[in-house]
Amino acid sequence: MKTFVFSAVAMAVLASCTNSAIDDVVNNDEPVAIRLSAGVQANVVVSRAPITSVESFKPIILGWEGATAEYNQNPKWKASTTQPIAGNASNFEITMDPLEYYNADALVNTFMKAFYVSGDIAPAMDSSKEYIYTFKNDNGDRDVLFATAISGNKSTNTTKAFEFKHLLTQIKFAVKEGAGLSENTTLQSITLKNVKVPEGFDLSTDALTYVDKATLLILGISSPTINGNTTTPLVVGSPVMISPMADLKLTVVTSVGTFDDVSVNIDSDASLMAGKAYTIALTFQQKAIAGKATVSDWEEGTGSGTVE
Template sequence: MKNRILLSFLTAGVLLSGCSKNESGDPSDGGRAAIRLGSGVATVSKAPVNDGTQFTAGIAGWENTATETYAAAPLWNTTIQTTANAEEGQAVTWTATQYYNADEGTTTYMKAWHPAGTLSGTAVTFSNTDGSVDALLAPVVSGTKLTKDDPDKVLAFAHRTAQINFKVQAGAGLAANTTLRSITIKDVQLPTGFDLTKEITADDVVTYSTAADLTVPGITADAVTIAETAAPAGNPVMIKPISGNTFSIDVETNNATYTGQTVTVTGTNVEAGTAYDVMLTFGQSGITLKATVTDWKKETGSADIK
């Protein structure tokens, strides 16, 4: 379960090491201390966030002299850029620098998420129709002007979805020149936003689309000939974790259509922060599936389809 607590695999730790805007103590800045974060990186398109991935996250701040409830809209919001690293926090840059309150008794509470999307009130929304969005959230980080240099302020992002990857290979008796046309995952939900009023551990902190069939993107009909050597099929997709360890797929080749096939994975549920590799082996009597877990959190699994 390496890195599960910090990052649920290959999510990014972000060092929040603030320094004073005015090191000489000149009060011309109103006594505020900047929340400042290192050097910058570029952004990336929608895709799984893996170790070394450069990405942009949204971040928002609330101020309170007591415990923050997050019921109201944040005082400020902007974006930060960083690089995912499963081992240690990475420096980031602010799109717009933010400051701790000049009052030493006022705490700034910060929440961060990816993709940055659009924030309205306490709701973040983003477009996602093909399962390509890797939804990340970080636990709350807080501080004051007095604790601006505390090295323990780390944004430990965690994957909130399960990742599904498919591979295909030919088994005994498969007709020569059989080609793949499509793979469809049945009745899945895709992340479309975040509810910032919720705790990061809440099931409804991520908002999802209505359950629907998802055609795996990146598969061009008849472009892949199914051979003895396993080949990737389509792009990875990120879906809402599933209560239970099974999900259903339809598969179409140029010779046959296989409907309502069940994939079973090891464990009790299809879990967030876990990447499942599903191998489709095509033979004369049907498809044999084996599911293993790679990249995010290590597990094992298998499935047979008759």
């Protein structure tokens, strides 16, 4: 029996195959292994928090069979990969685990989707609808990668390519001292207001499901002193991943007061975009906070905002 492997590359590619190569694959009535490549959006991350290009991930791959795609039916099989896919992979060979094969009937297609959810606890599959998954996400620190559908059959067994993309907006913060700030001012907390965080998805529609959060506290802020950071903003707290949205409001608490409904405006975008990581730099002055947002990691961009 012939065995084939997958190839993970930095960008999605479709490998060509000659007619003679296809004939060699499908002759002798041997089972034909499904061949894939996996690519990721530039500068992708993986961990419980966002997924970076220096890290790696093992996706879940689902397969359906039929003349046409029926994603609202339970998949025929589910697999992962024997080795993780690097965020900056280039021609990195991987194999599906378990190895899956096309249907022996060349008229029956195999349709495939793949996803990854960061975190130590794997997403839970619905017992009756095996294309629906849910996951715990109280703190908004779980990232989601998703690859849209690809398909093939025994007679068209060229390498099929997944391209994984971010579905969420990443938010992280930094603080900077402005004019007239009181001495020894410390940051107590930053809270996002009225945001949505993912808690599952439906592969029949490729849609994330969200839970509304009236407040989402940024974790990992240990009362840093804002004074002294006059040139380079000090990065604070842990990143969060939220649904893209048009208007982000904050509540910021320092040792000298509380600032509510702090607005963040992004220069380059009409709204916070999926697949972008926004760093919001807050400049603290005597009576106001000035916010400036830049975009990094996933895609670059700039923005600004002020609060009085």
